[in-house]
Amino acid sequence: MSEFQFDAPLFQVPNGSWVFAEVPFAVADQVDELTSGRQGGFGSVRVEVTLGPTTWRTSLFPDKGRRTFVLPVKRAVRTAAGVDAGDTVRVALRLVDV
Numbered sequence: 489m490s491e492f493q494f495d496a497p498l499f500q501v502p503n504g505s506w507v508f509a510e511v512p513f514a515v516a517d518q519v520d521e522l523t524s525g526r527q528g529g530f531g532s533v534r535v536e537v538t539l540g541p542t543t544w545r546t547s548l549f550p551d552k553g554r555r556t557f558v559l560p561v562k563r564a565v566r567t568a569a570g571v572d573a574g575d576t577v578r579v580a581l582r583l584v585d586v
Contacts, residue, residue, distance in 0.1 A: 490522060490582060490583040490586040491580070491581070491582045491583075492515050492518070492579075492580070492581045493578065493579065493580050493581070494511070494512050494515050495512075495577070495578055496509035496510050496511060496512065496576065496577060496579050497509070497510055497575075497576050498561060498566070498572065498573050498575050498577060499573055499574075506560060507560070507563075507566060507573050508558040508559060508560055509539075509558065509559040509561055509577060510551075510554060510556060510558055510559075511548060511557040511558065511581075512556070513555070513556055515581075516557045519533055519548065519557060520557075523583065523585070523586065526585055526586075528547065530549060530550070531549070531550040532547040532548065532549050532550075533547060533548040533557065533583065534546075534583070534584040534585050535547065535548055535559070535581050535582060535583055535584055536581070536582045536584055537559065537579060537580065537582075538579070538581075539565055539569055539571075539577055539578070540565070540568055540569025540570070540571070541568050541569065542564075542568050542569065544562075544565065546559065546560060548581075559579065559581070561577075
């Protein structure tokens with residue numbers, strides 16, 4: 489399976505403006521297994537994501553501190569969905585290179 493749906497909390501990095509969605513461990517394990525040997529720079533994984541009314545392509549990035557992947561969520565996407573850091577969002581994610 490290369491498509492996933494999950495609820496994820498949005499968090500803002502300390503002292504920064506980046507906001508990310510934290511991928512649940514079970515989904516992250518499956519993504520890691522499906523993309524092993526095909527991950528890009530820094531262990532990134534290319535994905536297509538839908539959050540609220542917006543669908544876009546981006547990458548998941550491994551976060552060693554959280555022990556999972558994180559998904560960057562741009563301000564325009566958050567604004568269109570009416571969400572921000574601290575909210576939990578519904579994410580539909582599809583692996584691009586699988």
